[in-house]
Amino acid sequence: MNVISKDVIVVGGGAAGLMCAIEAGKRRRSVLVLEHTERLGKKILVSGGGRCNFTNLHVQPENYLSANPDFCKSALSRYPPADFIGLIEKHRISYHEKKLGQLFCDGSSRQIVALLEEECKAVRVEIRLGCKVRSIRKALSFQVETSQGLFSSDSLVIATGGLSFAKLGATDFGYRIAKEFDLKVTGLRPALVPLKFREPAGFGALSGISIDAVARCGNQSFRENILLTHRGLSGPAILQVSSFWREGESIEIDLLPGQSAESIFSNEHGNKTLSTVLSQLMPKRFVQHWRRSQSIPDQPLKQFSKIELGVIARRLHHWKITPQGTEGYPKAEVTLGGVSTSELSSKTMESRSVPGLYFIGEVVDVTGWLGGCNFQWAWASGHAAGQYA
Ligand SMILES: Cc1cc2nc3c(=O)[nH]c(=O)nc-3n(C[C@H](O)[C@H](O)[C@H](O)COP(=O)(O)OP(=O)(O)OC[C@H]3O[C@@H](n4cnc5c(N)ncnc54)[C@H](O)[C@@H]3O)c2cc1C
Structure with missing residues (x-):
């Protein structure tokens, strides 16, 4: 079978995965994003009532729940809200503070997805939609078997998010892969939920x-x-x-x-x-x-x-x-818990025991408060992994 080789494969074309792809692409790594639905960033599209509360001006490590409250500090400090706001302004997206530091688009969350798509295009990230991952093996490199063929990469980034809103494409894929590689996953529960x-x-x-x-x-x-x-x-x-x-x-x-x-x-x-x-x-x-x-x-x-x-x-x-x-996962904004932070480097998001394997975004045991903190974690952890993957 023909194998397509890349430097980095990112599984999951949501907030964290796209940010990581952009950053790795800027380093001239060849990057492939595999998204199993037909559209990127579905949660971004529905977020903030269609206006995406994309960050929070006052975000602090204290606004996150995790078994290790210090874990998020490094990534958050290296990619503060001002950096994402810079990206928003570069793309001339107008925005406003609704309350309590919560920033929303004036127009539509579609602008955020378009921004991420444009940034991916600028650094030649390849994106495959409707691509189902069937299996992942690690030999010298990662072998990813999908509905669109076999791919291999040096780095594999898992950015498949949490369990909430399955109708938007959420799966337990990230947790399963972690377990397959013998990484601990904490207890999971719906959070930010009625x-x-x-x-x-x-x-x-x-x-x-x-x-x-x-x-x-x-x-x-x-x-x-x-x-x-x-x-x-x-x-x-x-x-x-x-x-x-x-x-x-x-x-x-x-x-x-x-x-x-x-x-x-x-x-x-x-x-x-x-x-x-x-x-x-x-x-x-x-x-x-x-x-x-x-x-x-x-x-x-x-x-x-x-x-x-x-x-x-x-x-x-x-x-x-x-x-x-x-009201459970169908109504929860996020999943509390995830891949144990004890398994990952807080600097790079890379697994301590499986070199080249990264976990970012909501699939990790870092859960933000309401009001833009979860996207800020997705950007910051994606940015962190993108510097090393
Ligand atoms: C209704 C709603 C509103 C929200 N509003 C806000 C808000 O305004 N502000 C805020 O900060 N947070 C908000 N959140 C939370 C926020 O959307 C998430 O925390 C954030 O999207 C997490 O980013 P992520 O990239 O880790 O995961 P996601 O954005 O969920 O992306 C994961 C991607 O992986 C894909 N995927 C899953 N399984 C597979 C697989 N097996 N193979 C390939 N691809 C796969 C999914 O289809 C998806 O595209 C909201 C959540 C919901 C449900």
Whole structure:
């Protein structure tokens, strides 16, 4: 069989894989990207509601979850957000900060994929779409058998992402390859994912209501919106805590962040009912649901004792609820866990035990917070591997 030889083969044409291909191409390495779907960067296309939250100005190593929190430091420091912004500006893509340092395209995420395609073209990266990898063997070089023929390379970069959104092309390929080469893979779970609740906490009728709140899980807390859904809770604050939540645990929600419920009660006219007072601060339908779920009668404030008002205030600031589970990989933005960082060099992303084998992006056990951190990790880890592969 005819074998096509390359310096570098990258499996996975998403954010990390394309960045790595561009960087390796700049070093005049011959690079081949193998993507099994018919289109590059499908997750980029749907991300940020179609506008791609491509980085975050304030990104820090502390914004990542990993068994080794130091692992991401090196790559992130060598490819900061300013470098990707430079690329965005070079391609004249207009963008804006939505909030909290989150940068989005003014136009469409298609511009980001087009940027990556143009950069690949400029350094002669070859891209094969609809290419299924059947097997990988390592002899002197890597032998990659695919639906489009046999390829060999000195370096093999696995950039096949996580398990979420299988309909966009996600597979467990990267984890399987790691195991085939005897590399450890940590436990995996859906993260940045809506949480489900059992009745009577079910919020079916309230679906669509959004409230400014602080969501807490363990010692992590996030102030952003929470969104009531048919099956439970979503919205940025909930997605953030979902990465820290474990089965059986409760989460806590402060429904009046930055305010004091006790002072609000003492400043109100005692003839007003509890619902009337709270409905000035959050949607009325939610207030009724919450009050009933707490078995609190709707009566004028003056009919509650001081102690009772204190209890209600505490519950408003510390509303404790126990999720039944998450909505799983079909709704998760990312996969928590991945190829163990203990197997990889944090400088190059190369396997310590299999020379020439690299893992980058979401397939690695580095998971970012919401708000552009996951793409920043994809760019930075892809950039790091691209300097060495
Ligand atoms: C709906 C949604 C919205 C998101 N929004 C944001 C956001 O706004 N900001 C942010 O920072 N992050 C966001 N994320 C997370 C972000 O998309 C990922 O963390 C990021 O794409 C990971 O990059 P990656 O290159 O590692 O993997 P991916 O981008 O998933 O790329 C992996 C590629 O490998 C291909 N592949 C898989 N298996 C194989 C195989 N066997 N053979 C060949 N190819 C294969 C896939 O088809 C895909 O093209 C979002 C995720 C989702 C699901």
